[in-house]
Amino acid sequence: MIVTIDGVAASGKSSVSSGVAQALGVPYVSSGLLYRAVTLLGLGAGANLADPAALLPLLSGVRLEPLASGNRVWNADHDLTADLHSTRVDTGVSVVAALPEIREWVDAQLRALPAPLVAEGRDMGTNVFPHAPHKFYLTASPHVRAERRARERPEDIPAIEAALTERDRLDTTQSAPAPDARVIDTGPLTLKGVIDTILNDLR
Numbered sequence: 001m002i003v004t005i006d007g008v009a010a011s012g013k014s015s016v017s018s019g020v021a022q023a024l025g026v027p028y029v030s031s032g033l034l035y036r037a038v039t040l041l042g043l044g045a046g047a048n049l050a051d052p053a054a055l056l057p058l059l060s061g062v063r064l065e066p067l068a069s070g071n072r073v074w075n076a077d078h079d080l081t082a083d084l085h086s087t088r089v090d091t092g093v094s095v096v097a098a099l100p101e102i103r104e105w106v107d108a109q110l111r112a113l114p115a116p117l118v119a120e121g122r123d124m125g126t127n128v129f130p131h132a133p134h135k136f137y138l139t140a141s142p143h144v145r146a147e148r149r150a151r152e153r154p155e156d157i158p159a160i161e162a163a164l165t166e167r168d169r170l171d172t173t174q175s176a177p178a179p180d181a182r183v184i185d186t187g188p189l190t191l192k193g194v195i196d197t198i199l200n201d202l203r
Ligand SMILES: Nc1ncnc2c1ncn2[C@@H]1O[C@H](COP(=O)(O)OP(=O)(O)OP(=O)(O)O)[C@@H](O)[C@H]1O
Pocket: 007, 008, 009, 010, 011, 012, 013, 014, 015, 016, 032, 148, 149, 151, 152, 186, 187, 189, 190, 191, 192, 194
């Protein structure tokens, strides 16, 4: 069984997917972390983030470890996870995610993973796992998302909100909900409330 949980930036995809996966006793995979890893390695190498030929050679050692408690991304024996949510990576990642060659590479990593699993991102339900029987799409206003992020990072809410709105705009192409996805506005819900909504639906 595959459950897909897509949604806009900072809508709660990874926290919700982790909770749902732990309740189901299956792993979850965060596709966004792979796009973030490509971006981090590209920045580290001084590569042009819009040039797939400069990025693809950097990826041979990249591996996603799909732990239910929180995914980790490795480059050979170096754990990249802690560096994937910086403002620098946030700013560059949409350029990388727009490249068809990089999307193909990410999709191949994900499709190689054995089911059952929970997959989260933008196009899990539309493109990567279109035949998944259970699909969800998380939303929340930019302001609500910025307030949540501000509790994690020492930045002011208007700056975070502006950056999220810009990333939503840049990611629009691959971020449409699947027609058969259940759309959940997480704004009025607690994290547990969103997880329970999905688990009830699955039951
Ligand atoms: N329903 C909710 N109520 C309150 N806080 C929430 C809720 N959902 C998520 N959060 C909090 O919002 C923050 C962002 O959540 P999370 O990182 O899971 O989002 P994401 O969609 O995976 O983000 P990104 O797109 O940046 O990878 C986290 O601090 C999380 O605990």
